[in-house]
Amino acid sequence: xxRTVYNTATTLDGFIATSDHSLDWLLSxxxxxxxxxxxxxxxxxxxxxxxGSSTYRWVREHEPESWAYSMPAWVLTHRQDLExxxxxxxxxxxxxxxxxxxxxxxxxxxxxxxxxVWVVGGGDLAGQFADAGLLDEVVVSIAPVxxxxxxxxxxRHVELVRTEWAVNGEFVCVxxxxxxx
Amino acid sequence: xxRTVYNTATTLDGFIATSDHSLDWLLSxxxxxxxxxxxxxxxxxxxxxxxGSSTYRWVREHEPESWAYSMPAWVLTHRQDLExxxxxxxxxxxxxxxxxxxxxxxxxxxxxxxxxVWVVGGGDLAGQFADAGLLDEVVVSIAPVxxxxxxxxxxRHVELVRTEWAVNGEFVCVxxxxxxx
Numbered sequence: 420x421x422r423t424v425y426n427t428a429t430t431l432d433g434f435i436a437t438s439d440h441s442l443d444w445l446l447s448x449x450x451x452x453x454x455x456x457x458x459x460x461x462x463x464x465x466x467x468x469x470x471g472s473s474t475y476r477w478v479r480e481h482e483p484e485s486w487a488y489s490m491p492a493w494v495l496t497h498r499q500d501l502e503x504x505x506x507x508x509x510x511x512x513x514x515x516x517x518x519x520x521x522x523x524x525x526x527x528x529x530x531x532x533x534x535x536v537w538v539v540g541g542g543d544l545a546g547q548f549a550d551a552g553l554l555d556e557v558v559v560s561i562a563p564v565x566x567x568x569x570x571x572x573x574x575r576h577v578e579l580v581r582t583e584w585a586v587n588g589e590f591v592c593v594x595x596x597x598x599x600x
Numbered sequence: 601x602x603r604t605v606y607n608t609a610t611t612l613d614g615f616i617a618t619s620d621h622s623l624d625w626l627l628s629x630x631x632x633x634x635x636x637x638x639x640x641x642x643x644x645x646x647x648x649x650x651x652g653s654s655t656y657r658w659v660r661e662h663e664p665e666s667w668a669y670s671m672p673a674w675v676l677t678h679r680q681d682l683e684x685x686x687x688x689x690x691x692x693x694x695x696x697x698x699x700x701x702x703x704x705x706x707x708x709x710x711x712x713x714x715x716x717v718w719v720v721g722g723g724d725l726a727g728q729f730a731d732a733g734l735l736d737e738v739v740v741s742i743a744p745v746x747x748x749x750x751x752x753x754x755x756r757h758v759e760l761v762r763t764e765w766a767v768n769g770e771f772v773c774v775x776x777x778x779x780x781x
Contacts (some may be wrong), residue, residue, distance in 0.1 A: 432753045433614030482703055500697035563760035563776055570612045593772055595744055
């Protein structure tokens with residue numbers, strides 16, 4: 420059964436990027452790519468991905484020559500100036516309301532073909548999925564650093580239940596089920 | 601050798617209290633008081649404690665009849681209206697500068713008699729200790745919840761190295777050494 424999963428790295432104080440969109444605090448860290456709760460194993464279970472415009476622009480700027488994902492991707496934004504990466508299966512769209520997001524989510528689940536939907540980020544997009552009752556899991560890789568300000572992990576009240584955890588390299592990784600109202 | 605340790609519970613998104621000083625998100629959680637990284641074992645190694653005025657007022661309001669700590673305590677504040685709990689060893693003082701904090705820290709270390717100094721909170725006080733190069737460790741008990749806003753865990757850039765970790769009840773507990781510049 421498809422699960423909708425927000426999987427992200429975060430600082431210990433709950434930021435997924437600095438205020439100026441830097442991930443230097445993250446990319447400098449040691450992790451075992453084959454270790455427990457590694458990202459490759461996670462991605463194998465993913466059949467569709469969705470991200471906000473900031474996340475999309477970050478990926479495009481930092482990997483301008485390639486698109487890392489073979490699965491169908493959605494970028495949720497009101498911006499008119501975003502272009503899909505050539506040759507990639509990327510749908511740029513807005514989903515203004517919980518109803519629109521729910522309809523789009525149905526589309527994503529169908530596209531995922533029994534695999535999971537990965538909410539790549541950012542935090543507010545994950546929050547919109549949570550608000551609409553569509554978010555099933557939160558998976559965090561916690562880096563050993565506080566940065567004091569930045570883009571918030573998940574700017575909502577969301578109750579969680581831990582289902583898995585591991586240490587991998589410098590990270591503490593935890594998987595949670597979202598408690599739905 | 602005395603270590604100066606900021607030990608606190610936090611939400612997954614890095615808040616130690618809600619914006620209106622509530623800890624309801626924390627106090628509702630299950631934890632094994634005798635389990636790994638439990639607080640009683642931590643407190644046995646503590647010889648002096650220090651907290652800011654918000655933390656102090658929270659403790660006084662929620663435990664008006666008693667004072668939970670037998671070791672010497674400092675409350676760092678500019679406020680003139682705080683009174684020590686009757687019969688408790690509480691010194692209310694301001695330490696305006698890194699130099700003043702360093703001098704006060706020397707006093708705390710002496711009072712701790714070889715045990716540790718516990719920075720109870722809040723986050724900015726822990727940050728002041730970090731700024732002055734006086735913070736040795738950060739210990740967090742991460743509750744399975746995000747709240748989206750509130751009092752920040754540690755509003756600074758602080759690099760950390762994980763030294764211990766455990767799951768206890770609903771919490772993920774992690775101990776870090778502070779990387780000093």
